[in-house]
Amino acid sequence: MRLKSKKAERAVVWAVWIVAIIALWELGAYTLDAVLHDPMAPAKLPYFHSVVLGLVSYAGQLFSAMLVTYSRALIGFLIGTAVGFFLAILMSLSKTMEDIAFPYLIASQMIPVLGLAPIIFTLVRDMDTSRIVIAAYITFFPVAVNTLSGLKAVDPLKKDLMYSYAAGTPTIYQKLNLPFAAPYLFAGLKIAAPLSVTASILVDMLGSSSGIGVQLMYSLYGGLKDLFWAAVVMCAFMGLISYYIVVALERIFVPWARRKEA
Amino acid sequence: MSTTEQAALHTGHTSTAAPRNEIRIEDLTVQFPDNKGGEPVVALSNVSLDIRRGEFISLVGPSGCGKTTLLRAIADLQQPTSGRIIVRGLFPREIRMQKKYGIVFQSPVLYDWRTVRRNVCMPMEIMGIPKKQRTATVTEMLELVGLYNFGTKYPHELSGGMQQRVGIARALAVKPEILLMDEPFSALDEFTKEKLQEDLLTIWEKTQKTIVFVTHSISEAVFLSDRVVVLSPHPGRLSAVVDIDLPRPRSLQTKQMPEFYEYVNKIRNSFEGV
Numbered sequence: 001m002r003l004k005s006k007k008a009e010r011a012v013v014w015a016v017w018i019v020a021i022i023a024l025w026e027l028g029a030y031t032l033d034a035v036l037h038d039p040m041a042p043a044k045l046p047y048f049h050s051v052v053l054g055l056v057s058y059a060g061q062l063f064s065a066m067l068v069t070y071s072r073a074l075i076g077f078l079i080g081t082a083v084g085f086f087l088a089i090l091m092s093l094s095k096t097m098e099d100i101a102f103p104y105l106i107a108s109q110m111i112p113v114l115g116l117a118p119i120i121f122t123l124v125r126d127m128d129t130s131r132i133v134i135a136a137y138i139t140f141f142p143v144a145v146n147t148l149s150g151l152k153a154v155d156p157l158k159k160d161l162m163y164s165y166a167a168g169t170p171t172i173y174q175k176l177n178l179p180f181a182a183p184y185l186f187a188g189l190k191i192a193a194p195l196s197v198t199a200s201i202l203v204d205m206l207g208s209s210s211g212i213g214v215q216l217m218y219s220l221y222g223g224l225k226d227l228f229w230a231a232v233v234m235c236a237f238m239g240l241i242s243y244y245i246v247v248a249l250e251r252i253f254v255p256w257a258r259r260k261e262a
Numbered sequence: 263m264s265t266t267e268q269a270a271l272h273t274g275h276t277s278t279a280a281p282r283n284e285i286r287i288e289d290l291t292v293q294f295p296d297n298k299g300g301e302p303v304v305a306l307s308n309v310s311l312d313i314r315r316g317e318f319i320s321l322v323g324p325s326g327c328g329k330t331t332l333l334r335a336i337a338d339l340q341q342p343t344s345g346r347i348i349v350r351g352l353f354p355r356e357i358r359m360q361k362k363y364g365i366v367f368q369s370p371v372l373y374d375w376r377t378v379r380r381n382v383c384m385p386m387e388i389m390g391i392p393k394k395q396r397t398a399t400v401t402e403m404l405e406l407v408g409l410y411n412f413g414t415k416y417p418h419e420l421s422g423g424m425q426q427r428v429g430i431a432r433a434l435a436v437k438p439e440i441l442l443m444d445e446p447f448s449a450l451d452e453f454t455k456e457k458l459q460e461d462l463l464t465i466w467e468k469t470q471k472t473i474v475f476v477t478h479s480i481s482e483a484v485f486l487s488d489r490v491v492v493l494s495p496h497p498g499r500l501s502a503v504v505d506i507d508l509p510r511p512r513s514l515q516t517k518q519m520p521e522f523y524e525y526v527n528k529i530r531n532s533f534e535g536v
Contacts, residue, residue, distance in 0.1 A: 155371070157367050157369065157371045158371055158373065160339050160365075160367075161365065161367075161371055162388075163338075163339065163358075164337055164338075164339065164358060164363055164365045165361060165385050165388045165389065165436075166358055166359045166360075166361055166388075167388045171388055175373075175384065175387070175388070176373070179373070179375045182375075254375070256374045256375045256416065256418075
């Protein structure tokens with residue numbers, strides 16, 4: 001009974017928030033357009049309903065563009081996760097390895113994607129591959145760093161227990177270190193998933209022929225403000241969706257992480 | 263005197279005799295390096311002790327007396343600075359590699375991602391025991407500690423006392439020959455503690471394992487043990503070994519015997535002498 005009313009309460013809070021934001025949005029757009037008579041009003045802040053209409057009328061176009069970007073981002077994300085995970089295990093196995101690799105990891109994140117993307121493109125000469133490489137590049141860092149901190153945070157008594165049973169390193173990783181670090185890995189994935197999508201969109205904009213970023217550029221230069229705003233909203237959604245996919249996977253694969261919080 | 267010990271004495275002249283000493287600690291010193299580069303901290307200083315096979319022996323003392331360090335040294339979780347430990351004629355490392363130790367820590371040290379059954383099962387998986395046998399042993403162990411109906415629960419769904427019992431079941435599941443227990447009951451409420459103490463004695467009487475039991479509770483040590491080893495702190499050293507000649511099997515009535523109090527007082531006085 002209490003649980004139910006709590007759920008209902010949360011639903012009400014959400015509903016009020018959403019309605020309030022839409023109302024504020026419409027009010028802001030109205031102020032710009034009808035009160036201040038700003039000629040750039042549709043570009044600065046279009047009406048909420050016109051963005052929704054834009055989304056509806058360009059739905060097919062945007063959806064296929066989204067799929068292109070998403071699929072590249074996903075491949076890159078998976079590769080980046082694998083690389084990051086592998087690096088974390090290597091670094092946890094050897095302190096020397098960690099000392100060697102960690103400064104490079106940090107340095108790699110200092111290079112802006114905007115600068116890196118043209119270099120990658122020049123190297124691979126293929127837009128799809130560049131998108132995948134950039135998404136992987138963005139993903140591997142939070143995955144490696146978070147997984148490593150998880151592997152290093154294993155409770156020493158739990159390790160002593162493994163040691164007392166004369167367990168070998170592969171067994172210790174399989175039965176203790178990896179399950180222990182899994183919630184940390186997911187923390188990294190939650191950061192990486194929206195980032196890899198954003199990076200893919202960015203690469204789209206640097207001269208791709210397909211993808212949601214192209215829609216952004218095309219509408220921006222073509223003065224198609226409804227399409228532009230619809231694409232922006234779409235991009236935000238893509239980031240959100242990727243985040244919640246990771247959250248859902250976390251609930252399936254590491255249910256104990258949530259139970260611990262509760 | 264335990265039956266195994268008598269057996270050992272009677273057959274002492276033959277070559278097939280079981281060694282009288284299960285664990286021999288010779289002049290053991292353990293130092294921890296000081297992180298700030300100062301003098302090393304001496305956790306144990308020149309401790310010598312013989313532990314008999316099948317004996318229930320307790321290590322008591324205030325914090326800082328090195329009782330946990332001594333247990334960890336026997337378990338090969340801590341390397342001695344000097345001196346040595348011989349277990350059944352071998353070094354602790356070899357005994358550990360032969361998987362003859364069962365360890366119960368102060369906290370249950372359960373794996374959150376495993377159910378109760380799978381936690382108890384874990385050491386058997388490492389040892390490569392066939393699945394069918396594992397399942398049977400898990401059932402047997404959970405019945406022994408009275409948690410049969412909780413096999414499918416996760417650790418966080420159990421009370422502290424139940425979690426500790428899972429830890430004990432896990433340690434017993436691989437039939438260790440030497441059970442090392444580091445203040446296993448110290449975090450539990452009085453009722454659970456008394457119940458588990460009696461359970462532990464029942465298990466010990468049934469299985470005749472050697473048990474080394476660390477505690478800071480004098481009455482717990484007297485109630486459980488054949489001998490109580492008193493350690494004093496800074497540096498940790500052996501200050502007294504007291505034989506507890508109370509009849510077995512022991513029960514709550516034991517705790518009301520005048521002799522029980524005498525032993526408790528005797529040990530307490532040996533602390534004050536420190």
